[in-house]
Amino acid sequence: MAKKDRPAVPGWMLEQLRQIMQPLPSIHEEEAWVGVRWRVGERTVVHAFGGEDQLFRIVFRGEPDEVAAFAHLGDPYFKAGWGGDTIGMLLDESTDWTEVRELLVDSYCLRAPASLASRVDRRTSATEAAQRNGTKR
Numbered sequence: 001m002a003k004k005d006r007p008a009v010p011g012w013m014l015e016q017l018r019q020i021m022q023p024l025p026s027i028h029e030e031e032a033w034v035g036v037r038w039r040v041g042e043r044t045v046v047h048a049f050g051g052e053d054q055l056f057r058i059v060f061r062g063e064p065d066e067v068a069a070f071a072h073l074g075d076p077y078f079k080a081g082w083g084g085d086t087i088g089m090l091l092d093e094s095t096d097w098t099e100v101r102e103l104l105v106d107s108y109c110l111r112a113p114a115s116l117a118s119r120v121d122r123r124t125s126a127t128e129a130a131q132r133n134g135t136k137r
Contacts, residue, residue, distance in 0.1 A: 006034050007050035013091055017048055017058070020101045024108050025116045043111040046104050048091070056091045058100070060107035085110070 014036060021027050021038045027045065029038050035049025046060040059080050062070065070087045071079035076095070080086040089100070102122075109117040 004052040004054070006052055007054055007056075009035055009048045009050055009056055013048065013056060016095075016097050016100070017046070017104075020097075020104050021046070021108075024105070025112070025119050027108065040108060040112040040116060045108045045111050057088055058091060058104075059086055059088045060104055061085050061110045062087045062103070062106065063110070 017036075017038070018029070021029065024040070024045075026040055027038050028040075029036060032047055032049065035047060037047040038045045046058050048056070048058045050056050057078075061083075062085060064084060067079065067085060067087055070077040070089075076090040076092075078088040078090070080088045087103070089103070091100075105120060105122055109120055109122070112120075
C-alpha cells in the first residue's frame with residue numbers, strides 16, 4: 001500500500017504562525033523534515049506540518065501537568081508520540097489564534113534561555129504584537 005503524501009501547510013496558517021513567532025527574541029523559522037518549524041538556538045519551539053491524513057498540526061512544548069490536561073481534552077488537542085513535554089494541536093478554519101499565541105509564547109519561554117524568556121511579555125495580545133511588528137491582523 002502506497003503512503004499518502006503530506007500536504008504543505010497552507011500559506012494563511014503559516015502567516016498566522018509568523019505573526020505569533022516573529023516578535024519573539026532570537027526566533028528563527030526553518031524548513032523541517034516535513035513542514036516548518038521555529039527555533040530559538042537549536043531548540044524547537046513549534047513545528048507545523050500536514051499529516052498523511054491531510055490534516056494540519058502543530059506540536060509545541062508545555063509543562064508536564066499541561067501535557068496531561070491537554071491530552072485529556074481531546075479534539076483539537078492530542079498527545080504526541082514523543083517527548084513528555086510535547087502537546088499537539090490540529091489547525092483548521094475554526095482555530096482560536098489567540099489561544100495558539102498563548103500556548104506558543106509559553107512554549108517559547110520553556111525552550112528559550114532565561115535571558116531571552118525574561119524579555120517576553122506573556123500578557124501582550126496577538127494584535128499588539130502584530131502592530132509592534134508592523135503587520136496587520
